[in-house]
Amino acid sequence: QVHLQESGPGLVKPSETLSLTCTISGDSIRSYYWTWIRQPAGKGLECIGRFSTSGSTDYNPSLKSRVTMSVDTSKNQFSLNVRSVTAADTAVYYCAREAQYRGTWYADYWGQGTLVTVSS
Protein backbone atom coordinates (compact mmCIF):
# COMPACT_ATOMS: atom_id res chain seq x y z
CA GLN A 1 0.00 0.00 0.00
CA VAL A 2 1.35 3.40 -0.98
CA HIS A 3 1.76 5.83 1.89
CA LEU A 4 2.86 9.46 1.79
CA GLN A 5 3.85 11.44 4.87
CA GLU A 6 4.55 15.15 5.04
CA SER A 7 7.04 16.48 7.59
CA GLY A 8 8.49 19.82 8.51
CA PRO A 9 8.15 22.76 10.89
CA GLY A 10 4.63 23.67 11.88
CA LEU A 11 5.57 27.31 12.50
CA VAL A 12 7.52 29.60 10.19
CA LYS A 13 8.29 33.28 10.66
CA PRO A 14 7.21 35.84 8.07
CA SER A 15 9.79 36.48 5.33
CA GLU A 16 11.50 33.14 6.02
CA THR A 17 11.43 29.93 3.98
CA LEU A 18 8.86 27.20 4.46
CA SER A 19 10.42 23.76 3.92
CA LEU A 20 8.51 20.49 3.79
CA THR A 21 9.46 16.94 2.90
CA CYS A 22 7.24 14.15 1.65
CA THR A 23 8.40 10.60 2.34
CA ILE A 24 7.00 7.84 0.15
CA SER A 25 6.65 4.23 1.29
CA GLY A 26 5.24 1.25 -0.53
CA ASP A 27 6.34 2.40 -3.98
CA SER A 28 9.24 3.94 -5.87
CA ILE A 29 9.43 7.66 -6.51
CA ARG A 30 10.23 6.92 -10.14
CA SER A 31 7.66 6.74 -12.95
CA TYR A 32 5.13 9.12 -11.41
CA TYR A 33 4.42 12.80 -11.00
CA TRP A 34 4.59 14.18 -7.47
CA THR A 35 2.51 17.14 -6.44
CA TRP A 36 2.20 19.65 -3.63
CA ILE A 37 -1.25 21.02 -2.81
CA ARG A 38 -2.33 23.33 -0.01
CA GLN A 39 -5.52 24.50 1.62
CA PRO A 40 -5.72 27.66 3.74
CA ALA A 41 -8.30 27.52 6.49
CA GLY A 42 -11.77 28.19 5.10
CA LYS A 43 -10.52 28.29 1.53
CA GLY A 44 -10.18 25.91 -1.39
CA LEU A 45 -7.46 23.50 -2.41
CA GLU A 46 -4.63 24.98 -4.49
CA CYS A 47 -2.06 23.13 -6.61
CA ILE A 48 1.40 24.51 -5.83
CA GLY A 49 3.44 22.48 -8.28
CA ARG A 50 4.27 19.07 -9.67
CA PHE A 51 7.30 17.32 -11.03
CA SER A 52 8.47 14.01 -12.38
CA THR A 53 11.84 12.38 -11.77
CA SER A 54 12.40 12.56 -15.53
CA GLY A 55 12.78 16.32 -15.09
CA SER A 56 9.38 17.75 -16.03
CA THR A 57 8.23 20.49 -13.60
CA ASP A 58 5.16 22.70 -13.44
CA TYR A 59 4.71 25.48 -10.92
CA ASN A 60 1.52 27.42 -10.26
CA PRO A 61 2.10 30.84 -11.88
CA SER A 62 0.78 32.54 -8.75
CA LEU A 63 3.62 31.03 -6.68
CA LYS A 64 6.30 30.33 -9.27
CA SER A 65 8.67 33.10 -8.19
CA ARG A 66 8.83 31.77 -4.62
CA VAL A 67 8.62 27.99 -4.99
CA THR A 68 11.23 25.29 -5.53
CA MET A 69 10.63 21.55 -5.58
CA SER A 70 13.38 18.96 -5.35
CA VAL A 71 13.76 15.20 -5.09
CA ASP A 72 16.04 12.76 -3.31
CA THR A 73 15.54 9.44 -5.07
CA SER A 74 17.93 7.63 -2.70
CA LYS A 75 15.61 8.43 0.22
CA ASN A 76 12.35 8.15 -1.75
CA GLN A 77 11.54 11.72 -0.73
CA PHE A 78 10.69 14.99 -2.37
CA SER A 79 10.65 18.47 -0.93
CA LEU A 80 8.99 21.85 -1.18
CA ASN A 81 10.49 25.26 -0.42
CA VAL A 82 8.40 28.41 -0.36
CA ARG A 83 10.45 31.57 0.09
CA SER A 84 9.49 34.91 1.64
CA VAL A 85 6.35 33.57 3.31
CA THR A 86 3.54 35.71 4.65
CA ALA A 87 0.43 34.94 6.66
CA ALA A 88 -1.29 34.11 3.38
CA ASP A 89 0.90 30.99 3.14
CA THR A 90 -0.61 29.58 6.32
CA ALA A 91 -2.33 26.39 5.20
CA VAL A 92 -2.52 22.63 5.41
CA TYR A 93 0.03 21.32 2.94
CA TYR A 94 -0.48 17.98 1.18
CA CYS A 95 1.82 15.91 -0.96
CA ALA A 96 0.29 13.59 -3.51
CA ARG A 97 1.23 11.06 -6.17
CA GLU A 98 -0.06 11.39 -9.72
CA ALA A 99 -0.41 8.18 -11.69
CA GLN A 100 -1.57 7.59 -15.25
CA TYR A 101 -5.17 6.58 -15.67
CA ARG A 102 -5.80 5.67 -19.30
CA GLY A 103 -3.08 8.06 -20.35
CA THR A 104 -4.04 10.99 -18.12
CA TRP A 105 -2.31 11.87 -14.87
CA TYR A 106 -4.44 12.10 -11.74
CA ALA A 107 -3.51 12.44 -8.08
CA ASP A 108 -4.49 9.16 -6.49
CA TYR A 109 -2.57 8.88 -3.22
CA TRP A 110 -2.32 11.79 -0.82
CA GLY A 111 -0.63 12.38 2.49
CA GLN A 112 -2.69 13.30 5.54
CA GLY A 113 -1.52 16.88 5.32
CA THR A 114 0.50 19.05 7.67
CA LEU A 115 -0.49 22.44 9.04
CA VAL A 116 2.05 25.20 8.55
CA THR A 117 1.41 28.50 10.31
CA VAL A 118 3.26 31.66 9.35
CA SER A 119 3.56 33.87 12.39
CA SER A 120 6.17 35.78 14.34
Place this chain on the structure above:
Amino acid sequence: EIVLTQTPATLSLSPGERATLSCRASQHVSSYLAWYQRKPGQAPRLLIYDASKRATGIPARFSGSGSGTDFTLTISSLEPEDLAVYYCLQRGYWPWTFGQGTKLEIK
Protein backbone atom coordinates in the same frame (compact mmCIF):
# COMPACT_ATOMS: atom_id res chain seq x y z
CA GLU B 1 -7.00 29.83 -14.43
CA ILE B 2 -10.12 27.74 -14.62
CA VAL B 3 -12.64 28.22 -11.83
CA LEU B 4 -14.73 25.28 -10.70
CA THR B 5 -18.02 26.05 -8.97
CA GLN B 6 -19.57 23.30 -6.90
CA THR B 7 -23.20 23.23 -5.86
CA PRO B 8 -24.69 22.90 -3.38
CA ALA B 9 -22.21 23.90 -0.70
CA THR B 10 -23.93 21.58 1.76
CA LEU B 11 -26.24 18.66 1.17
CA SER B 12 -28.15 16.92 3.95
CA LEU B 13 -29.79 13.60 3.08
CA SER B 14 -30.87 10.36 4.74
CA PRO B 15 -29.35 6.92 4.22
CA GLY B 16 -30.71 5.28 1.10
CA GLU B 17 -31.40 8.58 -0.65
CA ARG B 18 -29.77 9.68 -3.89
CA ALA B 19 -27.19 12.48 -3.80
CA THR B 20 -26.47 14.66 -6.80
CA LEU B 21 -23.43 16.96 -6.64
CA SER B 22 -22.61 19.42 -9.40
CA CYS B 23 -19.40 20.98 -10.66
CA ARG B 24 -19.30 23.69 -13.32
CA ALA B 25 -16.12 24.83 -15.03
CA SER B 26 -15.52 28.39 -16.22
CA GLN B 27 -13.98 26.99 -19.41
CA HIS B 28 -14.27 23.78 -21.39
CA VAL B 29 -12.11 21.06 -19.83
CA SER B 30 -13.19 18.16 -22.03
CA SER B 31 -13.48 15.12 -19.74
CA TYR B 32 -10.38 15.89 -17.68
CA LEU B 33 -12.25 16.03 -14.40
CA ALA B 34 -11.93 14.02 -11.22
CA TRP B 35 -13.93 13.72 -8.03
CA TYR B 36 -12.41 13.23 -4.58
CA GLN B 37 -13.87 12.31 -1.23
CA ARG B 38 -12.33 13.64 1.96
CA LYS B 39 -13.58 12.17 5.20
CA PRO B 40 -12.81 13.89 8.50
CA GLY B 41 -9.21 13.25 9.53
CA GLN B 42 -8.38 11.34 6.36
CA ALA B 43 -6.49 12.02 3.15
CA PRO B 44 -8.54 12.74 0.04
CA ARG B 45 -9.54 9.65 -1.94
CA LEU B 46 -9.86 9.51 -5.72
CA LEU B 47 -13.37 8.40 -6.64
CA ILE B 48 -13.82 9.26 -10.32
CA TYR B 49 -11.40 10.20 -13.10
CA ASP B 50 -11.99 11.25 -16.70
CA ALA B 51 -15.41 12.51 -15.53
CA SER B 52 -17.06 9.09 -15.46
CA LYS B 53 -14.58 6.32 -14.69
CA ARG B 54 -14.54 4.83 -11.22
CA ALA B 55 -11.14 4.42 -9.58
CA THR B 56 -10.07 1.03 -8.30
CA GLY B 57 -12.09 -0.18 -5.33
CA ILE B 58 -14.76 2.51 -5.50
CA PRO B 59 -18.28 1.16 -4.90
CA ALA B 60 -20.67 1.10 -7.83
CA ARG B 61 -23.05 3.49 -6.05
CA PHE B 62 -20.65 6.29 -7.03
CA SER B 63 -20.96 7.47 -10.63
CA GLY B 64 -19.82 10.48 -12.58
CA SER B 65 -21.10 12.11 -15.73
CA GLY B 66 -20.64 15.16 -17.90
CA SER B 67 -18.10 16.74 -20.21
CA GLY B 68 -17.10 20.19 -21.31
CA THR B 69 -18.19 22.52 -18.50
CA ASP B 70 -20.89 20.66 -16.54
CA PHE B 71 -20.24 17.60 -14.42
CA THR B 72 -22.17 15.57 -11.88
CA LEU B 73 -21.25 13.11 -9.15
CA THR B 74 -24.12 10.86 -8.16
CA ILE B 75 -24.28 8.61 -5.12
CA SER B 76 -27.19 6.33 -5.88
CA SER B 77 -28.04 5.15 -2.36
CA LEU B 78 -26.33 6.90 0.52
CA GLU B 79 -24.54 4.99 3.23
CA PRO B 80 -23.68 6.54 6.61
CA GLU B 81 -19.96 6.29 5.76
CA ASP B 82 -20.46 8.62 2.78
CA LEU B 83 -20.32 11.55 5.20
CA ALA B 84 -17.50 13.66 3.71
CA VAL B 85 -16.58 16.69 1.68
CA TYR B 86 -16.49 16.04 -2.07
CA TYR B 87 -14.24 18.01 -4.40
CA CYS B 88 -14.00 18.19 -8.14
CA LEU B 89 -10.65 18.77 -9.84
CA GLN B 90 -9.94 19.81 -13.42
CA ARG B 91 -6.69 18.77 -14.98
CA GLY B 92 -7.37 20.02 -18.46
CA TYR B 93 -5.26 23.16 -18.03
CA TRP B 94 -2.40 23.93 -15.70
CA PRO B 95 -2.69 24.91 -12.93
CA TRP B 96 -5.04 22.14 -11.97
CA THR B 97 -7.86 23.69 -9.95
CA PHE B 98 -10.36 22.40 -7.44
CA GLY B 99 -13.92 23.29 -6.62
CA GLN B 100 -14.71 24.66 -3.18
CA GLY B 101 -16.29 21.38 -2.15
CA THR B 102 -19.72 20.05 -1.25
CA LYS B 103 -20.19 18.92 2.32
CA LEU B 104 -22.42 15.88 2.46
CA GLU B 105 -24.24 15.41 5.74
CA ILE B 106 -26.08 12.22 6.58
CA LYS B 107 -29.25 12.73 8.60
